[in-house]
Amino acid sequence: MAEENQHKILVPSDNDEKKIIRREVEKQRRMQMSILYSSLRSSLPSDLIKGKRSVSDHIAAAANYVQFLKQKTNELETKRDSLKEMASSSMVEIGNELSSDPSRLVKCVKINIIQGGVEIVICSGFEDFSSRLSDLLKIILEEGCDVVHCVTNQVNGKIFHTIKSEVKDLTCLNLARLQNKLDHAIL
Template identity: 75%
Template sequence: MSEDQNQHNILNSLVNDEKKIIRREVEKQRRMQMSILCSSLRSSLPFHLIKEKSSVSDNIGEAANYVQNLKEKVTELGKKRDKLKEIISSSMIETGNIELSADPSNLVKCVNINLIPDGVEIVICTGTEDRSSHLSGLMKIILQEGCDVVHCVTNQVNGNIFHTIRCEVEDMAHLDLTRLQTKLDHAILLSR
């Protein structure tokens, strides 16, 4: 019996040794995986947050703070986007039964009016399609508002059409830039 018990003890010892080896190997693999993940996390952080000899826990703390800051920025930008959508929708002209969708192609791309000596410079981005009737309609609006067009250049940049229109204005006091901007915005919006 003692020999059987001896063999049993030896088997138990071998099994325990084997379990210890497996546990050690699993733990080694886990540590290697954690090391890889921590390195990946550290490399994902912005350079200014990485300290030369920071510990893993410091990196995880910085990452948590960084993610929280990003969430706050996303929330803030979402609020700004919603405000801009409200501004755009409130500046749309009612077109009877026709509803303008929230499709980005329907939104005004760009109208920028700058004062220059003796007049204004109007830069308009009409999107990706250039329509001659579209430009002529914009010119009519500009003329109706009391501007004399002296120069017009059309360029294509990154697939967008830009019209740069220089105008002379006899009486700057009677030129309502806000009204001109609104009319141009609406003309571009309605032409889409």
């Protein structure tokens, strides 16, 4: 009989193995919950968790914060939609005004530095711009640029002039002054 008791001690029972497995599973679950809780806590703004120590307090704060974010999202979506409606209605109005008054089109000058000189792109409205183009070319020449190439294109009712020019010394070219003079000339 003593030998039987020793034999039972040496061979673990199925019940003991189940307890060990259950204990390991529970330990893994607690570790995973701890990691998830830590991640949740780090996602919350610090002012929401100040003074709160328990897990349940942090989870309640997280739930409230999610509700706050949902409300804020809905408000922003409403605001976005109203701004889109305002923009689309104003674009229709602007389109109607532009078709009656082409001088109201946006005009712009963009200067890019290229190898050996500058490239100037001028966007203008519907009106005949050829007489003004000669004035712009004079300004470019006055600033020390030698015009090499000039191309005019019409795209969607807008006129684009691309002027490529060579500059002997780019350090002597005052781009801001050139931009300012061209802006004033087209406006």
